[in-house]
Amino acid sequence: MSMIHVTTNVNGDDVEFLCDPxxxxxxxLRDKLALTGTKEGCGTGDCGxxxxxxxxxxxxxxxxxxxxAEGKSVTTVEGIADGENLHPxxxxxxxxAALQCGICTPGILVATKALLEKNPDPTETQxxxxxxxxLCRCTGYDKIIRAVMDTAADMRKAS
Amino acid sequence: xxxxxxxxxxxAVELAANAEGITRFLAGGTDVLVQLRADxxxxxxxxxxxxxxxxxxxxxxxxxxxxxxAVSGAExxxxxxxxxxxxxxxxxxxxxxxxxxQGRATxxxxxxxxxxxxxxxxxxxxxxxxxxxxxxxxxxxxPVEDIPxxxxxxxxxxxxxxxxxxxxxxxxxxxxxYLRFIPRTEMDIAVVGCAVNLRLDGDKISEARVVxxxxxxxxxxxxxxxxxxxxxxxxxxxxxxLAAAASAACNPIDDKRGTIKxxxxxxxxxxxxxxxxxxxxxxxxx
Numbered sequence: 001m002s003m004i005h006v007t008t009n010v011n012g013d014d015v016e017f018l019c020d021p022x023x024x025x026x027x028x029l030r031d032k033l034a035l036t037g038t039k040e041g042c043g044t045g046d047c048g049x050x051x052x053x054x055x056x057x058x059x060x061x062x063x064x065x066x067x068x069a070e071g072k073s074v075t076t077v078e079g080i081a082d083g084e085n086l087h088p089x090x091x092x093x094x095x096x097a098a099l100q101c102g103i104c105t106p107g108i109l110v111a112t113k114a115l116l117e118k119n120p121d122p123t124e125t126q127x128x129x130x131x132x133x134x135l136c137r138c139t140g141y142d143k144i145i146r147a148v149m150d151t152a153a154d155m156r157k158a159s
Numbered sequence: 160x161x162x163x164x165x166x167x168x169x170x171a172v173e174l175a176a177n178a179e180g181i182t183r184f185l186a187g188g189t190d191v192l193v194q195l196r197a198d199x200x201x202x203x204x205x206x207x208x209x210x211x212x213x214x215x216x217x218x219x220x221x222x223x224x225x226x227x228x229a230v231s232g233a234e235x236x237x238x239x240x241x242x243x244x245x246x247x248x249x250x251x252x253x254x255x256x257x258x259x260x261q262g263r264a265t266x267x268x269x270x271x272x273x274x275x276x277x278x279x280x281x282x283x284x285x286x287x288x289x290x291x292x293x294x295x296x297x298x299x300x301x302p303v304e305d306i307p308x309x310x311x312x313x314x315x316x317x318x319x320x321x322x323x324x325x326x327x328x329x330x331x332x333x334x335x336x337y338l339r340f341i342p343r344t345e346m347d348i349a350v351v352g353c354a355v356n357l358r359l360d361g362d363k364i365s366e367a368r369v370v371x372x373x374x375x376x377x378x379x380x381x382x383x384x385x386x387x388x389x390x391x392x393x394x395x396x397x398x399x400x401l402a403a404a405a406s407a408a409c410n411p412i413d414d415k416r417g418t419i420k421x422x423x424x425x426x427x428x429x430x431x432x433x434x435x436x437x438x439x440x441x442x443x444x445x
Contacts (some may be wrong), residue, residue, distance in 0.1 A: 004162060021205065022195065023163035044193045046346070051259055057233065059262040063192045065185075068207065069163050111258065132345035133257020 008069040010035065011088035012081030019066040023063040026050045028066035029076060037077040037106045041135070051075050051107035058114040060133075074085060077106035080113060088158075089113055089151045100138035108134045112148045120156055161299065164210040168293045168322050171206050176295045177205045184320050186214070186229045187263035190272040208320070216406040217241060222328030228321060233259040245326055246440060247335030247354055247433075251282035254339060257346055262363055267321045270303065273311040276349045276373035280297050280307065282337040284380055285354035285370045294319035304370075307377045334440030336433045339372070340425050341361030342416070349373045350417040353429035354406065355437040362392045364438070369401070373428050374409040381408040384430055393438045401434060402427030 003018040010033060017032045019117045024131045026043075029035045029052070038061055040051035045063040053075045061076075080087045089109055092098070099105045108131065115122060122130070128141075129146050136144065165171040175182050180203030183191050194200040208214055214229040217238050224241055235241060242249045255264050255278050256431045267290070269279045283303040291307065292299050295318045302325070306313050315321070335356035341347035352372030357364050369384035384404040391397035411422040 021160050043196050044261055045189055045256065048257060048259055057262040058259050060259040063189050063263060129345060130258050133259045
């Protein structure tokens with residue numbers, strides 16, 4: 001099986017990798033690039049644990065091939081903080097304890113960051129619909145939604 | 160599995176026409192990759208069409224729209240003019256999957272996946288949309304309703320692919336709408352779907368198309384249902400005939416998501432509700 005050579009950008013860094021054509025972007029991120037913040041939940045686009053942005057568009061990395069990343073710009077949960085300084089969403093998730101086991105958290109952080117960049121003043125309903133594809137099986141949605149609403153309010157004040 | 164990224168539709172056709180084994184085209188991948196991962200369909204040859212120029216473009220064409228094969232649902236929802244002219248088509252596409260799925264899923268993928276419950280397909284058929292099919296013998300125009308032939312089956316021949324969806328000119332006093340029934344508010348497959356597209360002459364309906372999804376092996380264009388409301392002001396009597404015609408057209412499966420009796424009844428209810436929304440939208444566009 002011939003491998004495909006891919007050149008892409010992940011979290012601001014230019015990277016190259018060789019992948020099997022069947023490997024997903026999720027496989028590549030975790031197994032080739034050692035970026036294990038992105039989680040595999042269902043592997044079929046239902047749970048959102050593998051959410052990343054590709055050219056600023058929120059997608060499931062399990063529903064995209066690694067080969068499709070050629071020439072793209074990918075952002076994962078590892079690209080959200082600025083060095084040691086956490087993103088306001090990350091700070092709020094800690095403050096609100098908006099997680100239990102944490103496996104859905106990277107996907108939810110990536111998804112909500114994408115939402116707040118598109119809509120800095122979402123209603124609670126808009127946040128809930130936006131996150132409909134991010135499943136938390138610890139049933140922690142209430143704290144997640146409150147953390148997102150509070151982050152949005154803080155970020156509006158700061159800007 | 161071989162992975163190809165042709166630079167033109169001619170190259171894509173040539174690859175597909177000469178391919179041996181299972182061939183799949185990749186646009187959004189939200190069905191193809193699920194089937195691949197679940198070992199339902201493992202293509203020998205995967206042809207990614209996204210490197211072809213223009214496939215991500217929504218452009219004006221003869222007063223209507225040309226929507227490229229790789230335009231995502233999110234890109235359609237973010238297009239204000241498309242949304243204004245064909246709100247039913249845009250809302251139907253927008254109902255598919257999550258925000259993440261919307262970032263990749265396409266109209267053409269939804270059509271070619273061949274699901275009788277595909278949300279965007281009734282809306283496209285109601286709108287009178289057609290697709291351009293490119294193949295070894297050239298390009299042909301095909302109405303959307305002629306593409307699905309059964310669950311998971313299409314009329315496309317070996318080497319053929321769709322390169323765009325074409326929506327007709329909206330024209331004056333027109334409106335469309337799509338509704339589906341699911342047992343929850345988001346992230347589910349239609350138990351019944353219904354799209355209505357109509358045009359008004361004064362307060363009377365002069366043209367209509369009524370289309371049902373998930374109640375037969377293919378999406379159904381129901382002419383009797385359209386006839387029930389053409390010439391009417393969508394009064395109560397016309398709505399009752401519409402509902403009866405929609406229910407009469409149903410030939411659904413019986414499964415855990417909906418019984419035959421339930422789907423047949425809901426088809427009539429949704430037809431009435433979708434017709435009312437389309438009628439309001441057509442009136443508002445005067």
